[in-house]
Amino acid sequence: MAYVRDNKENMINHLQNIIPSGIHHKIEDWYSTYLSDRSIFMEDRSQYLAEVEELVEAMEEFKQDDNKLYLANRISFSLRKIREKNILNYLSARNILPKYGFPIDSVELITDPSSVETTFGQGELRLQRDLMQAISEYAPGSQVIADGKLYTSQYIKRPPQKVKEWDEWDFVQCENPECGHLNLHRHYPGAPTMDKCGICQHALSQQKVKTMIKPEYGFIISPEVKKAGSKKPIRTHRGDIYYIGEQKELLDERSLSIGLDLKSMSNDELAVVNNSQFMVCSSCGFSEVSSDFSKQKIKIHNAPNGRKCPNETFTRKSIGHTFKTDVTTLSVNDYLSWEQAYSILYAMLEGLSKAFLIERNDVDGTIDYIYSRSGNSSTRFILFDTVPGGAGHVRRLGKATEEEILDVFKVSYDLVKNCHCDENTACYSCLQNYRNQVMHDSLERRFAVDFFDRVFYDYEKFQINGVK
Ligand SMILES: [Zn+2]
Ligand SMILES: [Zn+2]
Ligand SMILES: [Zn+2]
Incomplete structure (x- = not known):
């Protein structure tokens, strides 16, 4: 840390040698952001130090009691593990270095x-x-x-x-x-x-x-x-995928005229936990x-x-385990059943993958519900990049204009509307894939058809009347 701080000129020179000259003017700014107390780097550093300190304290306390020496010993192994972590793995797991291409997980x-x-x-x-x-x-x-x-x-x-x-x-x-x-x-x-x-x-x-x-x-x-x-x-x-979502790095947040609220985050956190x-x-x-x-x-x-x-x-x-990645959420001010929500989510993901030419396995999603004090509930579609650290896929959706988002939805709609399977089911040509096998019996393509029908209807109405 001290090295990075004390060798600013040297570091900037090095960076200029490896970074295209067109963005040289941004290096200095980036450098100070990196070292500011609120940067992800510094926040992770203080989290790391706090965690080490906490473990050391617990270990010292157990050491006072001869009957608890074995516990102190166990903590010392955890501490060693944390302290001896490979710095490259650590920084990429924390999303400070790009992880793309390092399948360390x-x-x-x-x-x-x-x-x-x-x-x-x-x-x-x-x-x-x-x-x-x-x-x-x-x-x-x-x-x-x-x-x-x-x-x-x-x-x-x-x-x-x-x-x-x-x-x-x-x-x-x-x-x-x-x-x-x-x-x-x-x-x-x-x-x-x-x-x-x-x-x-x-x-x-x-x-x-x-x-x-x-x-x-x-x-x-x-x-x-x-x-x-x-x-x-x-x-x-x-x-089960949980959205931990502290949303520290909010890139965009807006309400769309089609009745959806959009949020886009980088470096957001999710957890996958086996439900058994x-x-x-x-x-x-x-x-x-x-x-x-x-x-x-x-x-x-x-x-x-x-x-x-x-x-x-x-x-x-x-x-x-938990991992950090890019996340884009779309919330609809309505309670949708689990089956409805997942059918719509997978249609969105298929549309996203086809419209933006993204490998389907590189994006995934989950849903959750948000209840407000007034008794309203909304359903939140949480779309994320499966590559830890994020690869910029759902971020593109986060940046997209309303028309571009509708284009994605049109691809989703065509897929679920024109599939030949029974509309009260789904198949491998529409919503099913290898990764969502456990959900296959719950998916019905008509749920997605109904949802997009409503979205397009709302959009038309908005175009004509200018009201939501
Ligand atoms: Zn055993
Ligand atoms: Zn709470
Ligand atoms: Zn089908």
Whole structure:
């Protein structure tokens, strides 16, 4: 930090050498913004320092008590992990460096448990997914068919020896219907309780606080590999996408005449959390979908290496992770059912991808509801770039004129209006795709047809009368 501050001239010279001369005049401004207290860089830096300080304090406190030395020890491993993070990975995860082209969020379902402790052999079957998909597809209990075999995921892979601790987060959704913010805090022994919502200060229910493991080291299969039959593999779990949305970097905010409110943000935050809960052995990572509400359970089991695991106590955990990306939201002042909203959302995403020539998998979305004090509720479509850090796709929609947005909607409309499937369903030619499989039964293309019909009608009316 001091280096960046003290070597301003030097740094600017370097930057001039690598940046096109047409924007040289902007460097100085950018430099001071970067170092100002409110820049993302400085904010992340103070967040990082605060987190380290908090952990150090908790560790020092546990050190005073001989019976709690083991807790101090656990925190020291978390601290080491945070302190020794690769700076490039850290900066790109925080969206300070572009992440495009660095698939660092990709994880593996390891199909050869014997290879876990050695390096992975060349030419072996490798099942890989980005973390967002892996959270639903590779979670313990899920099955995957590959090479004619049926694999069942069983373990959340433990961090390597020198790291020892998973990254874990306590989380709870605010119950204030006007807010619904997902509150998160790093989980460690003695972590402070989250008693108030960070956005609206509403009291948070402690019974609802859950802890999620970020499965960044991947998953390992159960040794029982079957031959793939005609049965569909089990995929019991859905990855729920939460919009954390602190909207610190608002790029645009406006009301459209077609009855939608638009907001566009860069560097906004989302969380993907598997909607099942798991009982997890913290010693070897053995995990099972939890079928009741108990906090702990006892089970004799084997570690991935096939030997009996020394630990028999399982604790309840969720699986999830958070990421930063570009987000554009469109809210409609109306309560739409879950099925309606998702049908419309996927039509919007298809339209966006076709109209702007964006790979469909590079954008995704989720929905939520906002309730106002006056009793009104609105439905919010949250569209985001799946590339962590954002690739500028939904940002284009955020910048688009009303006519351009209508053009996108016309593409969406044509797709849902002219599809040949039953209008009370959807198919792979209209709204369905591989990634939204868990939603297939809920999608009906007529919901999207009705919605866009109304949008176009409102627009015509606005053109004629000039009123909304
Ligand atoms: Zn709240
Ligand atoms: Zn175990
Ligand atoms: Zn269809």
